[in-house]
Amino acid sequence: MKPEYELVSFHIIEKFNTSSLVTWTYPSISDALKQKLQQTCLLDKAHKSDFIYHRLDKQWIYIWECFKEQKCYALALVTKSFNPNKYRQFGSHLCSIYEINYKPIELVKVFLGAFTNGSYKVQQNGTQCNVYFNESKMIQNETFEELVNAFDVEIILIFNALLLKKRIFVYHTDFSSLLKHIEVMSRLIDVKLRDPNEYLFPCVRNINFELKGKTFFIAGVVDKNINIKPDAYDLFVNLQNSSIKISPNSKDIFQMTKWHKEIALLLTNAENTEKMTDLYTKTSNLLSNLKSFAEASPTEEGQSMVTLDALRAKKLPAAMENFLFNLAVAENIMML
Incomplete structure (x- = not known):
């Protein structure tokens, strides 16, 4: 497996009286991150969340809060990418390992294994197993x-x-x-x-x-x-x-077009188990079709651009023409 270079760090936060404090960090922590963790973790036991995430600049912070009788703590995993599904299981495993004896050093071994190999070892039914990151980005x-x-x-x-x-x-x-x-x-x-x-x-x-x-x-x-x-x-x-x-x-x-109505029906069709794959395909096809309208532009270093004349030449319904115009603007291929 490829190394998991998107991992940045992990941290343990504990509650002391009314304050949340970062008590363990690997490999390092910035002042801004420390402040963020202490302001957002373990705020309210009555409204605890097992798994939440935040953003700090271009980094993502995944947090697992654990309110147990013997110890109240939160574990924070910092990465470079947004993918809750990918890291949800990893953080849960880190919490399980930590709760065996509450020694953070054990987590360092797991973190380094994931960072260097893209996998980590856990105990399952008394047997040590390799767990690989799930790259799936699909929705729940x-x-x-x-x-x-x-x-x-x-x-x-x-x-x-x-x-x-x-x-x-x-x-x-x-x-x-x-x-x-x-x-x-x-x-x-x-x-x-x-x-x-x-x-x-x-x-x-x-x-x-x-x-x-x-x-x-x-x-x-x-x-x-x-x-x-x-x-x-x-x-x-x-x-x-x-x-x-x-x-x-x-x-x-x-303004809705016939294409939008098709997408709406696709999304609300409970019998279609492949709706997300179909949605991505339809969206990709639409963009490919739009880009086929583009012409080389002398003012944009030869970049292919869509012109208003090219759109109007297609004699599309007004709503579809308006939609494709806005889509071309979003894709930065509209000659304005």
Whole structure:
């Protein structure tokens, strides 16, 4: 197996009176990361989460919180990539090993094995076994169906906003539920087309600071008192009451076409077990078709660009022409 170079570090956080403190780190920790961990881990035993994740700049922090009678601690794994499915099992194994005798040095051996070999050793039924990282980036079916049940065909609005690289806020007062659903949303588009590392912000508290200058994002929000004005988003998804609001300034972007209706039916078809594969294929085919409209541009160093004249020459329905125009802009292949 290939080395797991995306791993950065792991940390143990423990509760002392009312404070959470980082008590073990390997191989190192920055002041910013230490502050983040101490501010977000072990805050409330009554509302504990077994598995959560945060983002700090370009790194992802996966956290497992364990409230046990003999010890209350959290384990944080820092990586360079967003892939909760890939690291969920690894962190659970680290917690199980740690709870045998609460010696962090045992975790170093496992971490180094994963870092150098892409696999690690665990005890299963008294036998030592090699466990390999699961590279799957597919969504969890149960949470996906929850999303479909909540929004039905309106799920196409979320898909469309991602495809066109728009600004999406997602609200829920329960952080774990918020994380589960935005993870599913991020998988509606193949990661080869829209990399979550570029646009996903699991929980924002200071919108003006954390999202300053960004024109494409999914941003999670848990604070019910936060004030988000309509000109700050294109789509507002309220998981709490299963509603989606389109900003008045963005309504033209969300005109539905025959292609969108096909995608909506695909996503809501409970009998299709290959819907995500089919969705990725249809999206890829659409982009290939759009790029076939492009012509070499003398003003863009010979780069093939789509022109408005080329789009109009196809004599497409107005809604489809508008959609493809916005998609070409999102792909940076539209001659403006």
